[in-house]
Amino acid sequence: MEKATKRKVNNKKGKEEKPIVECDDESDAWWWLVHKGITASFLSIALFSLLVRVAVSLHPYSGAGNPPKYGDFEAQRHWMEITLNLPLKEWYRNSTVNDLRYWGLDYPPLTAYQSYVHGLFLRFFSPDSVALFTSRGHESYLGKLLMRWTVLSSDVLVFFPAVFYFVVVYYAGRNPSHRMSGIAWHMAIILLNPCLILIDHGHFQYNCISLGLTVGAIAFLLSDKDLVACVLYSLALNHKQMSAYFAPAFFSHLLGKCLRRQYPLLQVLKLGLVVLGTFLIVWWPYVHSMEAFLGVLSRLAPFERGIFEDYVANFWCTTSVLVKWKRLFPTQTLKLLSFGATISSCLPSMIQQIWSPSKQGFLYGLLNSAFSFYLFSFQVHEKSILLPLLPASLLATEEPFLFTWMTLYALFSMFPLLHRDKLVLPYLSLSALFILLNHLSSGRRDTKDTSAFRSFVTRVFLLCSVILHVVYLSMHAPARYPFLFEALIMLLCFSQFVFLTLYTNAKQWMLLKHSNLVDKEKKLL
Amino acid sequence: MEEQTTPKLKKPPKPSKPITELWWFFAAAACVKLLLIPAYKSTDFEVHRHWLAITHSLPLSQWYFDETSPWTLDYPPFFAYFERFLSIFANLIDPQIVHVQKGLNYSSNTVLYFQRISVIFSDLCLLYGVYRLTRKLYSTRQKLMWVLVVWSPMLVILERLHFQYNGFFLGILLISLSYLEEGRDLMGGLVFAVLLCFKHLFAVAAPVYFVYLLWHYCWKGFVRGFWRLFILGAIVVAVFAVAYRPFIYHGQVISMALTVCL
Numbered sequence: 001m002e003k004a005t006k007r008k009v010n011n012k013k014g015k016e017e018k019p020i021v022e023c024d025d026e027s028d029a030w031w032w033l034v035h036k037g038i039t040a041s042f043l044s045i046a047l048f049s050l051l052v053r054v055a056v057s058l059h060p061y062s063g064a065g066n067p068p069k070y071g072d073f074e075a076q077r078h079w080m081e082i083t084l085n086l087p088l089k090e091w092y093r094n095s096t097v098n099d100l101r102y103w104g105l106d107y108p109p110l111t112a113y114q115s116y117v118h119g120l121f122l123r124f125f126s127p128d129s130v131a132l133f134t135s136r137g138h139e140s141y142l143g144k145l146l147m148r149w150t151v152l153s154s155d156v157l158v159f160f161p162a163v164f165y166f167v168v169v170y171y172a173g174r175n176p177s178h179r180m181s182g183i184a185w186h187m188a189i190i191l192l193n194p195c196l197i198l199i200d201h202g203h204f205q206y207n208c209i210s211l212g213l214t215v216g217a218i219a220f221l222l223s224d225k226d227l228v229a230c231v232l233y234s235l236a237l238n239h240k241q242m243s244a245y246f247a248p249a250f251f252s253h254l255l256g257k258c259l260r261r262q263y264p265l266l267q268v269l270k271l272g273l274v275v276l277g278t279f280l281i282v283w284w285p286y287v288h289s290m291e292a293f294l295g296v297l298s299r300l301a302p303f304e305r306g307i308f309e310d311y312v313a314n315f316w317c318t319t320s321v322l323v324k325w326k327r328l329f330p331t332q333t334l335k336l337l338s339f340g341a342t343i344s345s346c347l348p349s350m351i352q353q354i355w356s357p358s359k360q361g362f363l364y365g366l367l368n369s370a371f372s373f374y375l376f377s378f379q380v381h382e383k384s385i386l387l388p389l390l391p392a393s394l395l396a397t398e399e400p401f402l403f404t405w406m407t408l409y410a411l412f413s414m415f416p417l418l419h420r421d422k423l424v425l426p427y428l429s430l431s432a433l434f435i436l437l438n439h440l441s442s443g444r445r446d447t448k449d450t451s452a453f454r455s456f457v458t459r460v461f462l463l464c465s466v467i468l469h470v471v472y473l474s475m476h477a478p479a480r481y482p483f484l485f486e487a488l489i490m491l492l493c494f495s496q497f498v499f500l501t502l503y504t505n506a507k508q509w510m511l512l513k514h515s516n517l518v519d520k521e522k523k524l525l
Numbered sequence: 526m527e528e529q530t531t532p533k534l535k536k537p538p539k540p541s542k543p544i545t546e547l548w549w550f551f552a553a554a555a556c557v558k559l560l561l562i563p564a565y566k567s568t569d570f571e572v573h574r575h576w577l578a579i580t581h582s583l584p585l586s587q588w589y590f591d592e593t594s595p596w597t598l599d600y601p602p603f604f605a606y607f608e609r610f611l612s613i614f615a616n617l618i619d620p621q622i623v624h625v626q627k628g629l630n631y632s633s634n635t636v637l638y639f640q641r642i643s644v645i646f647s648d649l650c651l652l653y654g655v656y657r658l659t660r661k662l663y664s665t666r667q668k669l670m671w672v673l674v675v676w677s678p679m680l681v682i683l684e685r686l687h688f689q690y691n692g693f694f695l696g697i698l699l700i701s702l703s704y705l706e707e708g709r710d711l712m713g714g715l716v717f718a719v720l721l722c723f724k725h726l727f728a729v730a731a732p733v734y735f736v737y738l739l740w741h742y743c744w745k746g747f748v749r750g751f752w753r754l755f756i757l758g759a760i761v762v763a764v765f766a767v768a769y770r771p772f773i774y775h776g777q778v779i780s781m782a783l784t785v786c787l
Contacts, residue, residue: 031665032668058563058564059563428559436549
């Protein structure tokens, strides 16, 4: 922690400047932000992040002015309409009043309950925007404002406190030589995650809720409150089924911990009961009949949509340039193939955690399992890159280069989507803000001697991505290959993700070696 | 206690690259300003666009007398020259911006982006002003002032949303103050006179300047004092002459003054 001492003003005669707080040189620029402690710093950074979110909300949303189907914004508004006006049992059922082909609910019940609450808020101020049938395609200034407010409030109520608690827990057990400004930087880098802001407050989604619940679960796990962590993670799963990307990491880490305790079976049973209990409470209206239960379940896993849609930087979509998966195999086979590939790619990480669970290893495990799911799972969207990006941001102080690289390529992989939504300006300014934040961190750290080869390679890749940006914005693709540029972007991003995931898997296994060495040293002493 | 603290005083107060940090603050503020481009804009936006048009398309003699739009030019000449300078770039980007008739209430993306970005660039003046003023301060106080000025919320609201060029003017004011602080009173007075020819509103500070310069610069004995007063007066008159000369030539000064003040 920096030494901040207040000096008494004891020389009124002299005209020299009286220092308010004496700080080390390096944290000098930010003394005013960090000198009152972690809570004050967090509040300031949180307010700035809120400002950035509000500023991004000014820009268009997905499907703005684009009938007949519009986009995700209309989908969320439609769910509020459905949940407000129809009884619970009808929400997931296809009927004349609820046409599932027009943006039917395809997230678990917690999203539905959340839509209901937000719908109440919208109906109070603008009943026309959520009236049954007549509000389809409703687009107005007030409607947009209210919808943006629902995302902003969810972010502030769920994501921000979770991040605060995570930072407190993460740095509580660490070496106190970590300066306050480093902690403040970490908080800023998580809260000002450009991808999350662009998707939630630009494109329009509610990832902040499920990601916030996941961060909360991670924080409680790191502070050894496993039961609370299970509850929060189950809630995250019940909000968006994509949170299952983290399930292997949670499962393997908890299993590893339980196996090391007395009466492992009892521990496992306790956790299992808590998870089941949470699921039961959330799914209560739908567990009374098998039909209702299966009805909801089938909406959550739309296998008929195929193994991939659009151009996402994962294995199936990238290799489909050479191997036409959709033509060679039926959906059933592809389901099994992707399941097999996903499980086998996250197996090493799971085994490492079961063998030797550790807090640091858990964070790497989250990153690795999220990456495996992103690269090999069925029906992955570009927005799913947010899931691996979350643990990467939690590990930002450990792996700053990895995190920066990953964020830049995650942003790039979403560029075609954001371009369609006319969000290029927020994309550019948030990327610039992110690069500025990173410059802060690299300026503060001791200059590490990066090999000339590595800096050459990174510069080449950066140049390629900048060129692709310019080409995409200024040129039209040839008529024969209308999606050429999207494919090139996908290829570049996929290559980077593969490197990154190999690196993080290796890193996680090296932790095992490191902890073994530490154990041996302890035994010697 | 004294021995512990004295070594810290001997440590050089300025960090190795202060200007880099200032640029960092400016760049971060610029990112937020860019995000605010599609935000609300008041009638002042159309006012400034119209001034770009009249200074570009009309001869100087008609700048203050054009009645095409209710937004007649009501800032002193230096600002008119500044708008003329900007209009060169506006014309290159989209000629319709500077067309007096066709550009009326023109609100396409080109004019929006051009004007908003011109304000961000004019903030560089504010940046220079605050840098100059805080050069000699102790580093911690310097940083605090930079943050408070470069990230001032009031400026963001006025400039980004309502739309004005106040950052630019305040920058000139800060430059003038920095000269006064260095003891270079003549330069300070000159820059303030320049500022008055940009925006007459700063005349509210004129009495303060007058008293300060009179006491600090001119109060040095009878002959010397009067000589200095004469020099100061000559400089101010010279600045105003440069600004108003073309209009004096056209015999428009009185009517211009009326337009500006009313």
